[in-house]
Amino acid sequence: MSQPAMIDPVVSLHNVTKTYSRGGTEVSVLKDLSFVIPAGTFLAIMGPSGSGKSTLLNVMAGIDRPTSGSVVVAGTRLDGLSEGDMARWRARHIGYVFQTYNLIPVLTAAENVELPLALTHLSRRERADHVKTALRLVGLADRMDHYPRQLSGGQEQRVGVARAIVSDPTMILADEPTGNLDRESADDILTLLARLNRELGKTIVMVTHDPRAAERAQMIRHLEKGLLEMPP
Amino acid sequence: MTLLRLMLRNTIRRPVRLTLTIGGLAMVVLAFGLLRLTLDEWHSGVKAAANNRLITVHAMSDSLxxxxxxxxxxxxxxxxxxxxxxxxxxxxxxxxxxxxxxxxxxxxxxxxxxxxxxxxxxxxxxxxxxxxxxxxxxxxxxxxxxxxxxxxxxxxxxxxxxxxxxxxxxxxxxxxxxxxxxxxxxxxxxxxxxxxxxxxxxxxxxxxxxxxxxxxxxxxxxxxxxxxxxxxxxAETRTEREQAYIAGWVARAGALLDALHWLSGVMNGIAALVLVNALAMAVRERTREYGVMKTLGFQPRHLVALVLGESLLVALGGALVGLALLYPAARIYAVMVAGGKTVGTYEITAETVGLCLGVMVLVGVVAALWPAVRLSRMTTLEGLRHRG
Structure with a gap:
């Protein structure tokens, strides 16, 4: 995937390895990965369970730290940041979409979407405007006051996407965003992600094991046993 | 505002548990308040003594x-x-x-x-x-x-x-x-x-x-x-100002008063344990949500504020219910004591109310410490991987 002609890479990984210790045995999850992701890319990373897809996504999000190597995302080298600085950085640059939606059940759809904005200096009115815009974008403007338990799985995930984009992050990371959805809802979410990439120019990295989902991305890369398959 | 809303909704998220916790805390506040009334009653004579009255009794014993x-x-x-x-x-x-x-x-x-x-x-x-x-x-x-x-x-x-x-x-x-x-x-x-x-x-x-x-x-x-x-x-005499004389009587009950003070402390410890238990359960259940919040960019201090706020709300709820019960209970208590040897004043002073509230605020802070420390130490990944 490394393309010398590319400008403005949003993600740049250099010799990244990640090793876990399980029962006294060292398990290599990521093996010496080096690649860049240019701005505005919609990339799908595929691979079987345990191939290291989610670990790679978490490393890019600053949720997990590599054992060695450097990770530069949105112009910031992540491996030197403290937990607090990492959280601050993540609030500015990363929108994260979870497989299991992970909405806060005691907050309404609008309040869930507003949550990341609590970390900004926006006024109440500005926050409300951002929330409305995000929910309108995902087609849930009429469900603002519904609690997660009052929404279908597909709608919950759309709220999750709205929450990921509401603070206008540099990049959206989606971990199996359609893994818990039926075909129709999954298509809706993938269409939404493709629109965000196409119309708003968002850089999106999606991890999936579903080939149909991956087909919606501009680029597909396979991760096998910790190694990223390079384009032929 | 979103965080405040989240704190309030988290507090009332499990109504049965909340009711039981507040009920438990209220009982502790009630018992603590009644103990304070008893202690106040013992000390009230000392405070109220006249400056110009001297008490003279037998030097060897008041009973002589x-x-x-x-x-x-x-x-x-x-x-x-x-x-x-x-x-x-x-x-x-x-x-x-x-x-x-x-x-x-x-x-x-x-x-x-x-x-x-x-x-x-x-x-x-x-x-x-x-x-x-x-x-x-x-x-x-x-x-x-x-x-x-x-x-x-x-x-x-x-x-x-x-x-x-x-x-x-x-x-x-x-x-x-x-x-x-x-x-x-x-x-x-x-x-x-x-x-x-x-x-x-x-x-x-x-x-x-x-x-x-x-x-x-x-x-x-x-x-x-x-x-x-x-x-x-x-028959030699022992003369004291009224205040000193009453204080002497109070001091003679020193062991009992010490026991009551200790009992007050134990009660506050019980209150803290009741609250720690409830909070620990709540935080454990919501660990994944806290992990999600960390993913969204929230920092440990935000999560600590959420837990501390919830702890203080529940503790103050317990204090207010306990104080509301203390007023009628104090009247009943006074009548019950009157059925024995004496009738006291048993008035709930502003000091007692302040003490009950202050102690419960302290209990709220102490109870939040352990869950707050756990959350501070928890990494984002640990939070996301938690299965409650």
């Missing part, structure tokens, strides 16, 4: 008697303006369970010595005129339904025999901690005369003298002068 003859010698000591004396007058009404505080007082000096007594002039004169008359506090009158003119049949314990006293006055007290409104006062002379036939060896003896100092007199000098007057006599 002093000769009546000391009265004249006390009266001429420089700085002494008035000398009053009295005895305990132990009685039972109907049966032993219906006893109350009763005292035989020299009525000629009683009202001047204790201006705390609020009584109509007519009742005061009626009492002074009737040697078989007695004065009762309004709480005692209310307890047994006694009214002016009623004849009260009593069985003497310190002064053997049956007594029939006529209620000539029902008083209120400006200062119930000193002049209890659940007590009875009768003529010392009448009690003394009965002793001539029932216990002749105890005639003309008093339990205590109360010397009122003259304006401008130095109480310390007068105290020293009184005890010096009776030094090396067969």
């Amino acid at each position: 008697q002093l000769p009546l003859a000391y009265k004249e010698r006390l009266a001429v000591i420089p700085g002494v303006q008035l000398v009053h004396y009295g005895n305990v007058f132990g009685v039972e009404y109907r049966d032993a369970k219906e006893s109350f505080g009763a005292f035989a007082e020299q009525m000629g000096t009683f009202f001047e010595t204790y201006p705390e007594i609020l009584l109509s002039e007519g009742e005061r004169l009626a009492l002074l005129k009737d040697r078989s008359g007695c004065l009762i506090g309004w709480k005692l009158a209310a307890r047994f339904g006694w009214k002016l003119g009623d004849v009260i049949p009593l069985k003497g314990t310190t002064h053997p025999g049956n007594w029939e006293l006529v209620v000539r006055g029902i008083f209120h007290s400006k200062n119930p901690a000193i002049m209890g409104e659940g007590e009875l006062y009768m003529h010392w002379q009448v009690a003394n005369e009965r002793l001539k036939t029932t216990a002749p060896d105890r005639v003309d003896q008093v339990g205590w003298y109360v010397a009122t100092t003259a304006p401008g007199a130095n109480p310390r000098t007068v105290v020293a002068a009184i005890d010096a007057t009776f030094a090396n006599s067969f």
